[in-house]
Every structure is written in structure tokens, then in C-alpha cells.
Amino acid sequence: MHTMTSTMTKRIRSKIARGSGELAILSLLAEQPLYGFEIAKQISERTGGALQFTLASLYPLLYEMEKRGWVEGRWQANHAGRDRRYYSLTVAGRKQLAPLRQEWRSFFHALDNLAGVSHA
């Protein structure tokens, strides 16, 4: 029973992380094209370390988003003259951003009504 609950908790956490990751990445890329390392770094810095992406969590998500046509990766040299794969938002990705934001807003609102998390 305990194992089953633990697996379910992990699954929910993983889904939350995945959903928040998509929103975080789309929001960042809406500002400017970035490469993977920069995406992870900026997410960490701008959330005060609350959201952390490692290589293992970032790239499968990026590739998935690329497959869906939300982001587009393109190799180019960065300011240090190194080849990096820069991701930019596609038109389809930009269209996803507003509904995703709304979805999360509703989620937090619902959770707040239920558990008063904003006052916790």
C-alpha cells in the first residue's frame, strides 16, 4: 500500500514538474532564444533555485516540445564562438503559452480555495 502511494506521489510530482517545466521554458523562450544550459541556469536563477533543471530533466522535455512543434532548435555560435543549439519559440509554441498560463492560474486558484496555499 505504502509503495503504491509512493509511486502515485512520484507520478503526480513528475507531472507537476513536467507541466511547470513546459511553462517555464515557453515563458523564457518568449523573451529570447536560449540554449539548453542557459535555459536551466535562468530557470534556477529566476526562481531562486526552487525550480532546478538538470541535463537529464531538461533535454527530454525540450526534445518533446520540439517534436510537438512548440520550440525550434537551431545550431549557431554563441558570443564565445562556440556552437550551441539555440531554442526559439515557434508560432505554435507562442499559442500554447497563454492557455498554459491560464491553466496554471486556475490550478493555483483552485488549490488556494481548497488549501489556502497562498497564505501558507
Add this chain to the structure above:
Amino acid sequence: MPELGNLDWEKLVREHVESPPRTCGQDVIAELAAHLEEVYEEARARGSNDVDAMQRTLQEVENWDVLATKIARAKSEEDSVNHRTKSLWLPGMATLLGASALLALIQFAGFQPRVVWFGGHAMLFYWHWLVALPVFGALGAYLSQRARGSICARLAAGLSPVLVMLITMCLILPWAVAVDGFSSLLIASFGVGLTNWVALPALALLIGALPFLHENRVAETRRSAS
């Protein structure tokens, strides 16, 4: 102790993620390697020694097998065929269409070819076309390079018009032999055609493609470092 900064990151990633049956593309390996290299360098810049920086870097991936599986799943529809299309077929098609359109335009505009007699055979030099061909060779190789095509793919994309011509001529030759019979005249005509429509255009296209046939900077930097 070896200097870890000179580590071949691509080799490290490849060894972990490219075990069969999963096959991560070169693009993925290069990208993951570049990420690891930046994590390592950032750790070093923050004052960590080689070993600590390396430990910090390897923490990025808890389980390589899981990562490789996730990437393979995420990439399942965007497979190597897609990469080949972007790095070979599309650039090759662009070069072929561009070069063919220019030749048609030159002929339509009434520019006459220069006729050179070679052992009783007339060779037609569309020199306006030949002079412009390096641009198309460069275009094909550049587009392929931008799509992370291999050096072979860049070369093939840049030389696509002559490759198509060569294949066409090789297909026509047996047919001509079958119809007209084998003769020295036929072979000589084939040789002239080969020079005229394959060798010379290939040279012109190659001149344009050459600047894009070097390895990418990351690989070069890494090689020189090691």
C-alpha cells in the same frame, strides 16, 4: 592526473547513451556534451577543483540509461530520416534547382555557349553558368552545415547537380550502347559530356563548397585541446 578540462565530452556522452538498441543522433550527443562542458566550466569558474567540478557535472545525470530511453522516446518521430532530409536532401535540392534554373535562364536569355573543339568533338562551355556555380555549391554546403550535416553530406549537397548529371549519364550510356552499339565515337562523346557537364561543374561547385567542408568549431577546439 589528467587535466579534466581537456576531456572529450562528446565521447563521454556517446559511451553512455549510444548503447544499442537506442541510438542518439550526433546532434543530441553534441548538445549534451556541450551542456556538460558548460556545467564543468562553471563549477571550475566558481573555484571547484577538477575532481569536484567533475563530480558536480556528473550529477547532472543520475541514470544514463533512463536519460537515453527518455530521449529516444522524445525523438522517436524525429528520427535520422528527418535529419538526413534537413542536412542532405533539402540542401541538395536547393543547389540542384538553383543551378538548373540559372542554366535555363542563361539559355532563355540567349547567352551563347562557347564552343571548343576537342579531337573532332564540340564542347559547349556555358561559362556564365560555370562562373556562377560556386555560389550554388556554397549554398548547398552551407545549408547542410547549418543542419549539422556531416562533411560527406555537405559535399554531396554542394555537388548535387553534377551527381544527378553523373547518374543520368551512367544510365544513358548502356542504353546508347544497346541502341547504337559500342563504338569509340560513343565513348569519346561520353568522355566529352562527362568533362563538360560533370567534371568542370563539379570543380566550380567544389570551389564554392570548400569553405563549408571543415569540421565545426567545437570539434576543432576539442581536438586541438587534446
